[in-house]
Amino acid sequence: MRSNCREDAAQTRRRIAVEAARLIAEHGMRDFHAAKRKAAQRLGLAETAPLPRNAEIDEALREHQRLFQGHSQPAQLRLLREAAIEAMRFFARFEPRLVGAVLEGTADAVSAVCLHLFHDNFGEVIGFLDEHGIPFEQQDREFRFSAELREAFPVLLFSAAGTRVDVSVFPLDGLRRAPLDRNNERPMRRATLEVLLTLVD
Structure with missing residues (x-):
């Protein structure tokens, strides 16, 4: 029974x-x-x-x-990964890391390129976007680091060449501790530009 x-x-x-x-x-x-x-x-x-x-x-x-989606999804994923390469080069001074569906391979036509940036002065990231004339929307997002610990960090949303870009900004010490992945409760996988270039190649 x-x-x-x-x-x-x-x-x-x-x-x-x-x-x-x-x-x-x-x-x-x-x-x-x-x-x-x-x-x-x-x-x-x-x-x-x-x-x-x-x-x-x-x-x-x-x-x-x-x-x-055997034909359309892989092609869309490649386009998004190429867009992610450009975004990571653009944000190079802020130690960008790619996260989410574009990295994991499940991204599709409605997915955003999701990046984590790292800098102790959030205002510099804002100033960088303003300097390049990029309009954006700012939000806060909560991340889980353990069953007991949740922290909110600023998120910047904008579009570039028709691709949605979702940027979460952490302090520099955030490079040493990743939030938990919602799928497996393990530290979130984050990729450098070099890793992404390998995936695309």
């Missing part, structure tokens, strides 16, 4: 993960938690239904892209 319950729960999580992956890939949803909640609702499941882990959604997303 317990085995059947576990199998039913696993099948339910799988159904939700597949539908959430479709919502992410086809409708541009980027919040995994919101996507799995909406997926469960669309499947007519109760609010108490077992939800998949973010890693399960990430796996389902990669599978969806292989099956339904």
Whole structure:
């Protein structure tokens, strides 16, 4: 009986993960938690239904892209990685690191190039954008570093040649401690320009 319950729960999580992956890939949803909640609702499941882990959604997303976006997604990913190269060269003085879907390989036409910058004077980053005449929107974003520790850092959003760029700014000591990845609860993977150039090549 317990085995059947576990199998039913696993099948339910799988159904939700597949539908959430479709919502992410086809409708541009980027919040995994919101996507799995909406997926469960669309499947007519109760609010108490077992939800998949973010890693399960990430796996389902990669599978969806292989099956339904096999030609378009790799081409779009390459364009975004090339845009990321230009952005990282532009921000070279701020120790840029690439993070997120463009690095992990799941980016698509609605994805942004996400960078982490590092400088102890946030005003210099603002001044740098102003100096180059780049209009931007400023927000704050909360990052998790452990189960108990959350910290908010400024985020700058702008577009360059039709590509959305999402820049989080950390102090210099942030180079030594990465926030937790939402998919696996491990320190977020961050890539230097040299690593990105290797991926593109």
